[in-house]
Amino acid sequence: TQLLEQSPQFLSIQEGENLTVYCNSSSVFSSLQWYRQEPGEGPVLLVTVVTGGEVKKLKRLTFQFGDARKDSSLHITAAQPGDTGLYLCAGENSGGYNKLIFGAGTRLAVHP
Amino acid sequence: KAGVTQTPRYLIKTRGQQVTLSCSPISGHRSVSWYQQTPGQGLQFLFEYFSETQRNKGNFPGRFSGRQFSNSRSEMNVSTLELGDSALYLCASSLVPRGSTDTQYFGPGTRLTVL
Numbered sequence: 158t159q160l161l162e163q164s165p166q167f168l169s170i171q172e173g174e175n176l177t178v179y180c181n182s183s184s185v186f187s188s189l190q191w192y193r194q195e196p197g198e199g200p201v202l203l204v205t206v207v208t209g210g211e212v213k214k215l216k217r218l219t220f221q222f223g224d225a226r227k228d229s230s231l232h233i234t235a236a237q238p239g240d241t242g243l244y245l246c247a248g249e250n251s252g253g254y255n256k257l258i259f260g261a262g263t264r265l266a267v268h269p
Numbered sequence: 270k271a272g273v274t275q276t277p278r279y280l281i282k283t284r285g286q287q288v289t290l291s292c293s294p295i296s297g298h299r300s301v302s303w304y305q306q307t308p309g310q311g312l313q314f315l316f317e318y319f320s321e322t323q324r325n326k327g328n329f330p331g332r333f334s335g336r337q338f339s340n341s342r343s344e345m346n347v348s349t350l351e352l353g354d355s356a357l358y359l360c361a362s363s364l365v366p367r368g369s370t371d372t373q374y375f376g377p378g379t380r381l382t383v384l
Contacts, residue, residue, distance in 0.1 A: 192375075199273070199359050199375025200312070245312065257302075257373075259312035 160184070161248050163260035171268055173235050178263045180246035181228045187249055189222055189229045190257070194243040236267045271296065273362050273376035281382045287348040290379045294341050294362030300324075301343040302373060303335060306357040315358075318343055319365075347381075355383045 161182045170176055180189070188207045192200035204213050206222035206229060213220045217240075219232040233240055246260045274293045282288050294301050303315040314327040318337035335345040341362075347354055357380050363373040 198377050199361070201375070202372055205372070247312075257314060259304075259314075261311040 161246055161258055161260035163244075163246055163263050165263060166261070167264050167266075169266045169268070170236055172237055174267075176233050176236055176265070178231045178233075178244055178246075178265075179228070180230065180248075180260050182248060183227065184248070184250070185226050187226070189226070190247045190249070191220055191229070191231055192245040192247065194245060194262075195241075200243075200245055233265075236265075238267045238269050241265055241267050273360055273374055275358075275360050275376040275379050277379060278377065279380045279382075281384060282350050283384050284350055284352060286350050287346060288350060288381060289344055289346045290358055290360075290381070292343045292345075292360030292362075292376060294343070294360075295374055298362035298364055298374075299341050300363045300365055300373075301337055301341065302361045302363075303343070303345050304359040304361065305329070306359055306378070307355075312359070315345065350383045352383050355381060357381075 161180055164179045168176055188205055190205045191203045193203055194200040204215055204220045206213060206220055209224045209226045211222045217234045221230045229246055244263045244265060247257045249257055273295055276291045292301055300319045302317040304312050305315055306312045315329055315333055316323055316335050317325040321337045332348045337343045357378040359375050359378045361373040361375045
């Protein structure tokens with residue numbers, strides 16, 4: 158069974174601080190996606206990383222896919238209250254039909 | 270362009286009852302996936318439909334079933350409800366079946382509470 162472990166589970170920080178969220182697995186994924194989910198809404202895709210070692214930047218967010226395509230990280234610089242939400246990583250396998258496997262999520266609270 | 274819509278948004282049922290949830294994908298999207306989200310288990314894949322055919326299924330009991338209509342709208346049904354079925358049920362649509370470069374768009378979910 159493929160599993161994705163996210164850490165930390167909860168993160169409470171002050172506005173302006175930096176943070177990193179990790180997503181780890183013992184399995185190889187063909188791609189990995191990061192989502193943000195706000196209360197009462199469905200997850201919204203932030204980025205998809207496909208190539209081992211790939212780094213993508215989205216304003217203050219930096220996403221990295223591990224060389225072996227088993228892990229990923231999300232780094233937020235100078236966090237703002239608007240970054241508050243549940244961050245989910247999801248890995249896609251390529252064996253047969255594609256399925257998305259989600260991590261349990263990191264709940265981030267950024268206080269003004 | 271309208272997003273993914275799910276109805277109803279909230280539902281309260283009692284144990285033993287059955288429930289049907291509906292999902293309308295983004296116009297032009299032909300693939301619909303269903304997920305269950307709970308605090309303990311997180312987001313878990315239920316099944317995926319494309320062109321009215323189930324392409325993929327997660328590890329859920331047979332009480333969970335679904336279907337897709339010719340207009341790509343999808344329904345999922347849960348029979349003989351159990352307390353543990355209380356969850357947020359999310360529907361996601363994409364243009365084509367899930368692929369590494371494809372993007373799926375989630376609806377707001379249906380919050381099901383089983384008493």
